[in-house]
Amino acid sequence: MKNQPPKSPRNIRSNPVTSPIKPGFIGNTGLGLALVATAVAFSGCKPANLVSAVDTGGAAEAVYVPPGQYDEFYNIVSGGFSGNVSVYGLPSGRLFRQIPVFSQFPECGWGYSEETRPMLNTSHGQLPWDDTHHITLSMTKGEHDGRYAFINSNNTPRVARISLKTFRTEEIIEIPNSAGNHSSPFITENTEYIVAGTRFGVPRSDEGSNPDVPIDSYKENFKSTISFIKMEPDTGRLSIAFQIELPGIDLDLARAGKGKSHGWFFFSCYNSELAHTLLEVNAAQKDKDLITAVNWKKCEEYIAAGKGRKSKTRYAHNVWDEHTHSGTSTIETEVTVLNPLELKDIVYFMPCPKSPHGCDTDPTGNYIVGSGKLAAVLPVFSFDKIQAAIAGQKFDGDFQGIPVLKYEEVLHGEVQKPGLGPLHTEFDDKGFAYTSMFVSSEIVKWNVETLQVVDRIPTYYSVGHLCVPGGPTAKPHGKYVIAYNKITKDRYLPTGPELTQSAQLIDISGEKMKMLLDFPTVGEPHYAEAIPASLVSPNSVKFFPIEENKHPHVTKSEKDARVVREGKTVRVYMTAMRSHFAPDLIEGVQLGDEVYFHVTNLEQDWDVPHGFVIKGSQNAELLIMPGETQTLKWTADRVGVVPFYCTDFCSALHQEMQGYLRVSPEGSATPLKYGVGDTITTAPAAAAATPAAAAATPAPALAPATPAPAPATPAPAPATPTPGPGTPAPTPATPALAAPEAN
Amino acid sequence: MKTLRTTTHLALTVAAIFILTQCGDRTQSSRGGDGKSGDPQPTAGQSAVKDDQSQKDVVKVAVGSPDHSTLVKAVQIAEYVDVLSNAGPFTVFAPTNAAFDKLPAGTLETLTKPENKAQLRDILEYHVAVASYKPEMLRDGMSLGMANGGSIEIANKDGKIIVNGNATVVATVPASNGIFHVIDGVLLPPGK
Numbered sequence: 020m021k022n023q024p025p026k027s028p029r030n031i032r033s034n035p036v037t038s039p040i041k042p043g044f045i046g047n048t049g050l051g052l053a054l055v056a057t058a059v060a061f062s063g064c065k066p067a068n069l070v071s072a073v074d075t076g077g078a079a080e081a082v083y084v085p086p087g088q089y090d091e092f093y094n095i096v097s098g099g100f101s102g103n104v105s106v107y108g109l110p111s112g113r114l115f116r117q118i119p120v121f122s123q124f125p126e127c128g129w130g131y132s133e134e135t136r137p138m139l140n141t142s143h144g145q146l147p148w149d150d151t152h153h154i155t156l157s158m159t160k161g162e163h164d165g166r167y168a169f170i171n172s173n174n175t176p177r178v179a180r181i182s183l184k185t186f187r188t189e190e191i192i193e194i195p196n197s198a199g200n201h202s203s204p205f206i207t208e209n210t211e212y213i214v215a216g217t218r219f220g221v222p223r224s225d226e227g228s229n230p231d232v233p234i235d236s237y238k239e240n241f242k243s244t245i246s247f248i249k250m251e252p253d254t255g256r257l258s259i260a261f262q263i264e265l266p267g268i269d270l271d272l273a274r275a276g277k278g279k280s281h282g283w284f285f286f287s288c289y290n291s292e293l294a295h296t297l298l299e300v301n302a303a304q305k306d307k308d309l310i311t312a313v314n315w316k317k318c319e320e321y322i323a324a325g326k327g328r329k330s331k332t333r334y335a336h337n338v339w340d341e342h343t344h345s346g347t348s349t350i351e352t353e354v355t356v357l358n359p360l361e362l363k364d365i366v367y368f369m370p371c372p373k374s375p376h377g378c379d380t381d382p383t384g385n386y387i388v389g390s391g392k393l394a395a396v397l398p399v400f401s402f403d404k405i406q407a408a409i410a411g412q413k414f415d416g417d418f419q420g421i422p423v424l425k426y427e428e429v430l431h432g433e434v435q436k437p438g439l440g441p442l443h444t445e446f447d448d449k450g451f452a453y454t455s456m457f458v459s460s461e462i463v464k465w466n467v468e469t470l471q472v473v474d475r476i477p478t479y480y481s482v483g484h485l486c487v488p489g490g491p492t493a494k495p496h497g498k499y500v501i502a503y504n505k506i507t508k509d510r511y512l513p514t515g516p517e518l519t520q521s522a523q524l525i526d527i528s529g530e531k532m533k534m535l536l537d538f539p540t541v542g543e544p545h546y547a548e549a550i551p552a553s554l555v556s557p558n559s560v561k562f563f564p565i566e567e568n569k570h571p572h573v574t575k576s577e578k579d580a581r582v583v584r585e586g587k588t589v590r591v592y593m594t595a596m597r598s599h600f601a602p603d604l605i606e607g608v609q610l611g612d613e614v615y616f617h618v619t620n621l622e623q624d625w626d627v628p629h630g631f632v633i634k635g636s637q638n639a640e641l642l643i644m645p646g647e648t649q650t651l652k653w654t655a656d657r658v659g660v661v662p663f664y665c666t667d668f669c670s671a672l673h674q675e676m677q678g679y680l681r682v683s684p685e686g687s688a689t690p691l692k693y694g695v696g697d698t699i700t701t702a703p704a705a706a707a708a709t710p711a712a713a714a715a716t717p718a719p720a721l722a723p724a725t726p727a728p729a730p731a732t733p734a735p736a737p738a739t740p741t742p743g744p745g746t747p748a749p750t751p752a753t754p755a756l757a758a759p760e761a762n
Numbered sequence: 763m764k765t766l767r768t769t770t771h772l773a774l775t776v777a778a779i780f781i782l783t784q785c786g787d788r789t790q791s792s793r794g795g796d797g798k799s800g801d802p803q804p805t806a807g808q809s810a811v812k813d814d815q816s817q818k819d820v821v822k823v824a825v826g827s828p829d830h831s832t833l834v835k836a837v838q839i840a841e842y843v844d845v846l847s848n849a850g851p852f853t854v855f856a857p858t859n860a861a862f863d864k865l866p867a868g869t870l871e872t873l874t875k876p877e878n879k880a881q882l883r884d885i886l887e888y889h890v891a892v893a894s895y896k897p898e899m900l901r902d903g904m905s906l907g908m909a910n911g912g913s914i915e916i917a918n919k920d921g922k923i924i925v926n927g928n929a930t931v932v933a934t935v936p937a938s939n940g941i942f943h944v945i946d947g948v949l950l951p952p953g954k
Binding site: 458 | 807808811812813844845848849850851887892893894895899905907909910911
């Protein structure tokens with residue numbers, strides 16, 4: 020009954036059936052069901068304009084990027100439950116890359132290699148998979164600067180910073196006193212702060228425990244927090260500057276003020292009922308929930324004046340070093356908390372109809388749009404009026420001791436009946452807003468000043484987030500809106516119960532929105548931003564200079580390639596260069612040895628990674644970028660000869676890039692022997708393993724080469740005291756890469 | 763609570779309505795574009811997804827009920843079919859044909875005129891809540907926010923659920939995207 024999407028114009032022309040059904044047909048017809056049904060059945064439901072549906076009306080040309088040419092925009096797209104991020108080109112919709120962030124990713128060994136594992140460390144240990152939500156791109160003066168992307172992990176609260184030079188995750192900071200880090204990672208206009216608001220209220224104490232309290236004591240014992248994460252402008256390094264403690268409302272989404280409202284931050288929330296069970300019903304009782312307006316400049320003043328309260332906690336702070344090609348994980352132990360019940364001018368609530376979800380500020384910074392997902396109107400608040408209402412004390416009582424501003428005093432106006440299930444709003448450069456409507460499956464375009472709906476376009480199906488290039492900034496690039504849909508069903512060839520989620524590219528350059536393209540996404544496209552390629556691509560790193568490689572186990576030339584025994588640990592200092600490994604012949608490894616392959620890719624050429632894998636690898640493979648060192652840990656679990664090879668097709672003789680490792684019985688007299696071609700070295704017998712040596716030598720996974728790690732140091736050691744705002748994050752105290760095992 | 767009867771006698775009619783429903787949405791699917799030739803507005807909305815294996819959504823439940831042909835027709839005219847085919851969750855208070863018959867003469871005819879589509883849509887939205895309320899969750903004295911922005915009042919006396927004092931829930935059918943409560947009166951938004 021449903022028309023299959025036409026596969027080609029030829030298919031359409033071969034179908035002679037045209038339909039008598041015209042728009043308005045049903046509305047003008049009575050209940051002559053049998054007749055209608057007969058007519059419809061025979062017509063096959065073909066719409067009258069089916070042929071025009073393949074006459075693309077210029078859509079094909081609009082999205083066509085000829086082979087070898089570039090897209091105009093990068094589209095940095097959240098992978099949702101996949102825990103990672105994907106990078107597309109627009110307008111083509113081509114997928115370029117997946118960037119692993121919070122989930123192990125076999126394609127490049129993220130979270131498997133010894134160097135990357137600390138990046139997934141948390142106060143709960145190393146976590147292999149989390150749930151990402153929102154992308155934010157760094158800004159300077161309210162405009163995209165092309166430096167970083169940020170994304171949150173929702174389940175075990177964290178915020179990550181991704182370099183747009185390397186398209187790699189460089190830093191992950193855990194958020195304490197939070198659960199369900201949904202209201203994150205939105206940023207201020209100069210990327211001074213990245214925020215993280217908790218979706219779940221949680222019981223907390225200043226002693227660092229998660230108190231054991233009855234769940235039905237929610238209203239008394241559960242609190243929500245908003246964390247302000249400071250970014251050092253030069254290095255990008257993150258630190259938690261302060262947390263604001265709030266009643267146990269469920270913080271949902273947020274946007275910073277900009278322009279005139281710079282210095283303020285706005286957070287939507289639901290569950291102002293403070294319900295703790297069956298929120299589907301119990302958090303939908305009130306006609307209005309709340310938007311939380313935070314004066315963060317004022318918060319900074321209080322922090323500087325020492326008004327914050329020190330609170331003990333534990334959270335991991337993981338940093339990637341581009342020179343050691345390694346991550347380190349440090350456990351931090353303290354945050355500074357601000358209490359709005361004492362500091363009465365840092366937080367105000369604004370009533371907002373029915374479970375507001377999106378909370379978006381327009382490019383001027385004067386308007387804040389609250390999208391009550393169960394509301395029949397879309398309220399637009401005025402920053403000027405908010406300021407006037409605060410100055411004039413126009414309060415409608417308080418909520419849990421925090422003043423609530425009068426709705427009508429802060430309201431610019433309401434968009435009446437915009438659609439059903441409004442979720443998110445983005446803006447163009449012409450004064451229009453675009454709001455996604457989940458329930459009515461459409462994007463609605465409206466005028467921010469006049470609040471009139473001017474156009475609407477259906478999406479396929481159930482749009483969630485949407486993205487206008489530069490849409491959340493002070494200077495939107497306009498041109499497109501992209502719908503990221505939650506439901507796919509029949510949009511593509513079916514692939515069983517699990518379907519890719521669809522994105523749709525819509526042209527907004529004209530008066531009417533126009534659908535151009537439909538493309539599949541990875542995981543769930545839970546928000547995205549798009550940025551002109553010209554702001555990003557010139558900075559893209561092509562390789563890592565080998566002379567700058569400070570990995571503790573780097574091998575900078577083939578002549579330095581070697582195998583070293585340290586008790587039961589064997590370290591293979593290996594190089595990879597088209598088209599062989601050095602060494603590619605290794606003997607003298609014994610059953611039960613832990614072998615670390617520290618593989619350095621000596622290439623200094625763009626797009627020539629090498630891979631490494633050895634048979635029986637219990638962990639993963641390596642993928643090593645030019646100039647980089649990565650480590651695979653492997654245990655010799657049986658006697659015999661084991662092959663290894665390059666997994667990334669590097670050259671015409673990629674297939675020849677292979678080698679052997681011989682495993683002898685424990686205590687065997689086989690000497691340590693290694694090399695490549697005619698250059699074979701046999702290590703002195705004294706270096707061979709003895710049980711005594713094995714017991715005496717500590718074998719940290721990948722400690723810095725100098726000085727030798729002291730075995731007495733517990734790992735991970737608590738960090739030096741948490742820095743105050745504005746000071747750099749502490750130097751990691753933990754031996755590199757030892758943290759995950761220790762947790 | 764009894765559940766709806768579906769008779770084989772009505773199967774053909776039901777199928778016919780179903781087809782009609784799907785085709786009807788094509789008018790809606792084109793509303794975002796200018797509808798002119800050359801405008802690449804693609805295919806129909808979610809109600810047209812071909813899937814006769816999954817559990818029925820609230821629209822398909824309505825279409826499958828011989829007692830709801832008037833409601834189905836109204837939902838089509840109001841271009842509300844795709845909305846109710848969405849992921850939801852929805853609670854639909856679904857007046858029977860007899861309930862519509864109780865309206866003053868001419869009311870339905872007036873509401874179904876094209877120029878009154880917004881009003882019809884408002885009334886239908888007043889029958890839909892975006893949440894899945896099982897009968898046991900509908901407690902006495904409860905007020906439910908409805909999709910049109912209004913609210914309805916629930917009375918629950920020993921399991922007998924009455925909405926706004928004049929419509930009794932006479933049957934309940936679970937659906938894939940929510941729940942379908944059959945009521946014996948039409949709910950009219952206050953002041954309409």
